[in-house]
Amino acid sequence: MADNNRNYILAIVLSILVLVGWQYFVGMPQMERQREAQRQQQAQQQAQQQGAPQPSAGAAPGASAPAAMVAQTREQVIAATPRVAIETPRLTGSINLVGGRVDDLVLATYRETVERNSPNVILLSPQGSPIDPTHHRQPFYAEFGFVPGAGQTIPVPNAETRWTQTGSGKLTPSTPVTLTWDNGQGLTFQRTYEIDPTYMITVRDSVVNRGQAQAVLHPYGLISRHGTPQTSGYYILHEGLIGVFGDKGLQEVGYSAIETARAQAFRSRGGWLGITDKYWAAALIPDQATDTDSSFKFFQSGTFKSYQTDYLKPALTIAPGATVETTSRLFAGAKEVAVVDGYAASLNVDRFDRLIDWGWFYFITKPLFKVMDWIFLKTGNFGIAILLVTLLVKALFFPLANKSYASITMMKKVQPEMMEIRDRFADDKMKQQQELMALYKREKINPLAGCWPIVIQIPVFFALYKVLFITIEMRQAPFFGWIRDLSAPDPTSLFNLFGLLPFEVPHFLLIGIWPLIMGVTMWVQMQMNPAPTDPIQATFFKWMPILFTFMLASFPAGLVIYWAWNNTLSVLQQAVIMRRYGVKLELWDNIKSMFGQAKKPAS
Template sequence: MPKEDNRNFILALALSFIVIVAWNFLYGLPQMRQQKEAQNQVQQSQQSPLPSAASPNATQQPNMSQAPTASAVAPAVESRDAVLARSPRVAIDTPSIAGSISLTGGRIDDVSLKRYRETVDPKSPIIELLSPSGSTNPLYAEFGWVGAAGTSTPLPNSTTLWTADAKTLTPDKPMTLTWDNGQGLLFKRVISVDSNSMFTIVDSVENKGSASASLSNYALISRHGTPTTSGYYILHEGPLGYVEDKLQEPSYADIEKAKAKLFKGSTGGFIGFTDKYWAAALIPDQSISYDGRFTFAQAGSLKTYQSDLLTPAQTIEPGKSVQSTTRLFAGAKEVAAIDGYEQSLAIKKFKLMIDWGWFWFITQPLFQIIDWFFKVTGNFGVAILIVTVLVKGVFFPLANKSYASMAKMKAVQPEMTAIRERFPDDKLKQQQALMELYKKEKINPIAGCWPVLLQIPVFFALYKVIFITIEMRHAPFFGWIKDLSAPDPTTFVNLFGLLPFEAPTFLHLGVWPIIMGFSMFLQMKMNPEPADPVQKQIFSWMPVIFTFMLGSFPAGLVIYWTWNNLLSVTQQGFIMKKNGVKIELFDNLKKMFAKGSPTDKK
């Protein structure tokens, strides 16, 4: 087998292996895990929820080291609306979110995202991010104070009924909650919210009594039940924080196994929970030290996870007051908003709320470029096409040299054949003669590999952008593509939607994957067919294999791959013509169709 054919054969196998492994990590195994987690979620949602994971009214050392415990008899799970109706509330209304704050406990436990819906259907329900304890999937934030061990001073807890000075919280109108413990301490909580999804909570305590008090301020986010995650290898969903100057990304299973993960004496950063597109995170005062935790508790089959933080104790002398400021982010992980908060509020590493991955140095700039072209064109699909051209332009000098070298190799093919025939049994002399020929003609025999290898990181970075960024979620292209982050919804099995049934997942093959397979087929046919029959079969079936594998990939990525193939065909054809090398495409197509013709059979 000729050396250059061996090189192409090995390269093809390597690329196939990379894509197959990536497919299993990104789609095969995660889909199995997601199905299993969905079954667990159904079982857990039928159980009774735990109460607040914190016990702020308990007499304990202010280190929040105790794990949450379940009540002996928990209330039955009710609908979200029924739970919300049980307590008096203050409405939340901003351009981005809607919801309410419970005056019982002062919890922020009702937040829905106005701009995002469950599906591409504009009439589908909006996303419900925070939900109260007692509902199907509780996720809520709680704030308060804890005292030192041995003290019996009444402190506000999850059953405390606060008094509010407003009926609606808006970006222009903060609200104040007050509660008097009847023993000299007046508690106030000023809650404000911006036009997006950032709450600012200022807790203060005024000592009107005759004895001093020592209190620590806490904030927690509690999640009841293990949520159904996407389960993809390249995306973290679960507890998340930047504490102790390090990104912390334990899974729900990690916290369940460890029971608690503690962080002592941190300064700056954030701690909370992240889903694929949304997050709820606590942001402490970035200038003070605090202790953070991830914890886990279980009652029956129901699991509760908690992220919390605790500030150092403050002594409140008679006639004095103290206050503590904490922020809560509860919203969509929009890139501009997340980056903006990091800059404007000086939140340490808040941009890590978005999982940019190992290739962040490619992924982040790539998103910024795509987003810029989206703002110009109004269509993310068109932006991807433009960026593809730019990427091809960046790699053009290298690709030009590569294709030119490959074209020269085709031009000297007769001489290479003559060398092999001259030294049929002496491989060493054969290789020496070939190297001299390469040197004479200024040919690099491995030049053809570099354009493909260098574009692999770009391919996976683009996949990351399409998969993780909420800007790509439900972003339409043209025609039937209503969501670039989802697979092509059409499939040939039901005649692309003409027949009224859904195809099995492994047979889901839409129009764009078929177009992609055809573009790959054209690219293969640009070159002479390999002489080795095994190689010939592999290269013949490769477009079919890739077509089925990419059938379940996001449509945006398939469109990119298709457009990239067509640009490569055009580019390769231009360079081959420029170097006087015959383009084999039309001859290969004629041979392929001639094999099945009646004339050929005669």
Template sequence: MENNRNYFVAILMSVLVLVAWQFLYVSPKIERERLAAEALQAQQPVQTPAAGAEGAAPGDVNGSLPGGDTSIPGAVIQAGGLSREDAVAQTGRISIDTPALMGSINLSGARIDDLLLKEYRETIDPTSPNISLFSPAAMAEGYFAEVGYIGDAQSGPAPGPNTVWTAQPGQVLTPSSPVTLTYDNGENLVFTRVISVDENYLFSFEDTIANSGTAVASVASYGRITRFSKPATSGIYVLHEGLIGVIGEEGLQEIDYSDVEDTPVIAHGKATAGWMGITDKYWAAALVPPQGAGFETRFAHFTDGRARYQSDFKSDTLAVAPGGSVTSKTLLFAGAKQVPIIEGYEAEHNILNFDLMIDWGWFYFITKPMFWLIDYLFKVFGNFGIAILVTTVIVKLIFFPLANKSYVSMANMKKVQPKLEELKAKHGDDKMALQQGMMELYKKEKINPVAGCWPVLLQIPVFFALYKVLYVTIEMRHAPFFGWIRDLSAPDPTSMFNLFGLLPYDVPSFLMIGVWPLIMGITMFIQMRMNPTPPDPTQAMIFTWMPVVFTFMLATFPAGLVIYWAWNNTLSVLQQGVIMKRQGAKIELWDNLAALFKPKPKKT
């Protein structure tokens, strides 16, 4: 029994360390990074297009990717930047209007740099601003996607960052109406671009290059996603935010912002399949180069006048025969990381491991099925909170045989406790003889002394898998439960220290101990009191204070996770109580509760 308790203590202490790291390190780190990002954003100079810059394409001759030098157009102005309205008004544009997106295409560079998500807002307030994904470079938080070409001296200028494309007036990009842009380089090459978009988040750039000259023309396509501002990231080990891609056989590449700050250019070898981009917790932008053709990828951080982060690719050279033409197609994903949509794109367009844009983590073999189960139950019940409760019941049923065996073993351990005490008295300090006697007793009574650890061991990966689902999947973002829980992905907003909102003042974040964390703590306390109090004073103290510590620490976790833990504890208590009663083992709960209020004898 003592070994069994030691296993429990080791497991619980391991979980405690992880939770403490989240509470004491991650949360303060997120706040520091947010403040630092705001300060950096306020100090950064902003560039705006300069007169006469259009048509130039730096890097055309030497083959360098735009963004690797000073090719971002414009002169430096004072920090502060332009508003979205002013920045958008500076250049000719084509409007974007789909069920999911609104914004515009910048004709300078044919750049998508103005994009808002119609279905998502910054807060749970339905009147709060829509999520802004892309913003013009003239804004402090500039963020855009661009596809262009790199030529050579014989082929003449190729459309690059500053090229002004020609478009028929009145065009609007919708799922049913693609838009057409053209660029004539004046030296026998005409580029015709058809941009289309679906009802969700996928853009297509289909470029046809026609050569009316007498010599072979050579051009190479490039694509880049550039971000000027460094966002405040969650900074937590269960989630990657930053530069990302899948590069052929090299597989998944997850590059933190700090990685490219330390190593400004991270280049990869040639691949014929993959994608690259920048990801946030819920949003992402990713380019898919022409698949089957060769391309090179890099992730970079540039500080030449204005700091920026960039994921880009450069394709193999295309040879355009005299009087002929070639067509190249590049895809751009820009939007919310909805699981069914991303997996649908992967299947429809044969994009290598596109589903890895969502960070499923090490327990992906548990996390993904759990997401699909919760999402299915949400469609049935219409409430993610109820879906989590039903999922918990299903998980308990799946592991019922093993958990049932464990609880039976624990009940039998309690029944043979008097015999164990007899063995201790018989063998005294002879530990070898005591261990042999205990093993014989366990064998005779058909008891596994470590079986009681299995329910806890099983709960840990399930717990982290559910944490991952709640934390990284956008489907849980702003999902309400009942009452005051309006966002299952955020902590319980109430606090016992202002009587759950009855007193008119706010409390510090570390004192935000809401109703559900309290319920979780109470159920955890009851579950631990189902067993005898450990004889060792240290173990007894740990078991006494563990529910209190977890109540404070899990108060910072998503409410959906706390609800899961409280409901799981309740089911475990009921299951353990029924099994112990059937086995004839004494349920220690009432005696343990009574002992808390029993006055201790005075020392003489």
């Protein structure tokens, strides 16, 4: 009895250590990031109100620091300048006629939360807008223009230039918009914006030289973001500056990394670059047949911080009486897999699909999503897709799993003999191992075979976790009942009786119904395995389902549903094999033993 008590105490201590460690290494850093984001927000808003000097320009114009102003709302900033409205099935917003910037975009089909009255997601906002890093609301815009060639002092349009719209009307998929500006020295700049029904804006710039002198101009494009947004903070997801540059391939630089480096330069033909969030992105796509000088930049003046991706094209020489044209594209929207893949193929953009962070296991993660998406299109429910994909994976590895479960069953069948050998040679470990190996050989048992079901699950588990975590298709995807978002944790909690008691519980105690189901299925599966002979190991494995229940409770509900369903299928498969080998499973006795309810012998 003393040994049992010691083991139970040890298990409880281990449980507490795991929970405290989880909270310390995951929960507390997340809370600290949120507090830091709020401090940055307050400091940056103060900088906006007080003003800051202009940062130095790089190869392309640098990000503008906010001028001194009275704090305004985003709506007030937008209303302060003349604009051309944007209206498509997926996007609404406007182009600022002052500077010609694309700086006002709202995603018409996405809301911030699952609530019906939740506001739509704001993607781009003009300079001077208030900074709210928690909701990614901050100055975030795209700008296109020209830089004079070496030795030239030609007036070119800049952030203060007031463009004139030719004609009137909105920018829609069927109606382009044209802006013009005359520099007063013989050059007329004309810019035409086109937009498709999803998220691609095409910018066509032309320059007419009616003067007497030759002009040399470098076209540029930039995306600027003011203030540091709050990121998810997970290693498996990149949020920040991103691009593909020829032989250098995919480049991902986080906000803190570019703050340290200050600038990174790339030269390549084609490719793309931008700034990405978890589900949304803004990306520049220069002419894929043109060599460009691209860069990632960070600017800071006082407390004002800004991040920039930009490219500079080769010089265009405009002879008197001549006209030159250049075309660029801006992707600004949700990172929907089909849409992003479609642009990569139709525009022949090098690895544009990597705008979505498929990760190192790209060859597993993306095909897994494709299968799930195909099932979703047939069933209309991503939760059902998860269940069916789990069935497909189980079917794929059925022969290997069958051998593994057969080995586990044989281990359980000969466990009394194993215990007898360990007791007989308790003081001679070498002889004990020799006798055990002889037993395994005689019964044709591979003691390592039982590891395969777990090993097989690891890449699938990680790939599914990645799919649930990064793909916007999974965002706010409902299952049944209380699961309204498969990419978020189960919102219920055992500690308030699943909502019956009127109080909220701490985040790390959100032990919902599905995590509990997962824990029960895991416990049942472990009862079908041979019990470890070492008392400490036995106690640890006895409590492991509880530890996993706590740890996985904060994972996306879709992942917990997968794990519970996979456990259930494994239990059924192993039960059939155990019955075939004549091995009996005493679940009820194990339950009573676990809770110390076994009957005492009569006195």
